[in-house]
Amino acid sequence: MKNNRTMPNLAAKAALAVHVLALGGLSTGVAHAQAEPAKAPPPVLESEVATVTPLRPIKAHDLFIGQFDGGVRIIDGDTAKTLGQVYSSRYSNFALAPDNAFLYVAESYWARGNRGPREDLLSVYSTGKLDLVAEIKLPGRLISDPKTHNFHLSADGHYGYVYNFQPASSVVVVDLQKRKVVESVEIPGCGQALPWGARGFAALCADGAMAVANVDAKGKYSVKRTDKFFDVDNDPIFDESVIDRQTGEAFFLSYTGLIYPVKLGDTPQIGQPWSMQRAAGLAPATTKVGHETWRPSGSILSTYHRASGRLFVLMHEGMHWDYAKPGSEVWVLDTKQQKLITRLELPMAAGSIAVTQDAEPVLFAIGEGRLWVLNPDSGDVLRTTRLMGASLVAVKDF
């Protein structure tokens, strides 16, 4: 109320000041008027009604960015401008529906901020207005720094998979059409959910194997495990490796830069790993102390362009176990030929990257307080804007 009373007074004073200034301007204008006739004053500006900017349809070069303190922001890669944002809790995950109609946010709240009853839920936003259209209560979810594979959708967007850890490991399967939880599937000794097919998902395991979950004819899940196929103690696979949920294709990337090509499925096909460094004409990286070479590193450190089969990986020059350092280069690899296409030098070290899926893609790199939009062939900077980090990233059609 106090503010309301003072505002008109301020407005009156401001109007008076403007009036005085206008009179002052008039006195000089009189002399000028002798040379040419006075112009008509400009029309009074019309009063306005505050409204909400509609969100245009999602485009190929739009980037969805999760922020560490909460919020999922959409940035137009063609202008580097922000289009809008939805609310989310800290440590939230999000996923964009395959038809781009909905944005799903997996998040957690406590009634009194840091305490009180806890609620885990899947919040459903329309991408038309970014308005909340539904909430699905979850039996739990892992609270951690956000990871891409902690929350996923099936290829057709019918099901959602929420990784839970309390501290028993399970995946909460959600029917997104009925908007209700179907089942919690235990995956002991394994973590996250890597979707394949209509309802299947896989998970990497603490012993270097992989768990595979699938439904039987009655729609009930069962879980089996593969043999161990990677050296988890010395050269683990990044939990941010690329999974293409549309095809079940995965590129499991190890700390030393081995790429395991995998086709997820009821019986996953695990291909022979190949060395990124060897593909680039260097000696493969080792786990030896003091071995400084180019190694994959970063937060969301790899991204895949499906149509061309190109894998982009953030790289830095350093030692084994330095896997979290930001990358100074992006290596572009042909996954079919298992060859290096090019090495792109970044304008600044970046922690996360994402490539769009269209025929003329752009490559996003995020680091040191900026978002860079790059040409993925040349590495040329197309545009840039300020941005405080990204916990997760997503693009249309991936």
Add this chain to the structure above:
Amino acid sequence: MKRFSVDKLSEKVTRRLANQTSRRSVLSKLGALLVAAPVFPLLPVQRARAADDKITETDFSRAAQTSDDTACNYWRYCGSDGYMCSCCGGSVNSCPPGSQPSPTSWIGTCINPDDGRSYLIAYRDCCGSSACGQCFCEGTDRAMPIYRPQANNHIIWCFGTSSMEYHCSMSVLVGAAE
């Protein structure tokens, strides 16, 4: 050198759980046990290395020091991630006032440059107060992805406390690893 028997025991327990448990009830009971009984702060512990592997020096351990626990190269921080409690009013083994220690933790194995020995370090989060924001350190020696949670430092390890709000991380010395 022979390893501690408690270490072997915990490894056996963990391996058995990982290999044989598929019923929610058992794991839930273990979870309840963890939450209810801080007398077993080391479960679920799986050694950061396989049974017969000797812990070797790393690039972190080569540059580590033992005198300043507010610097990120302090030897115990080889697998840390977050705000170090020593900069927040606490220490490497005590939570700052206003926060609570979680009975659960992730585990690292660090080499003390003074004696050359490897030690198990329990990275226990202090919870309940808002993020400390001081001395962010990320040591990634043998830190594992999220599918190996007992050695993962991205999980908010505030299980078993009254609040899941992360404040800072301690680096509590558990014992010699060899």
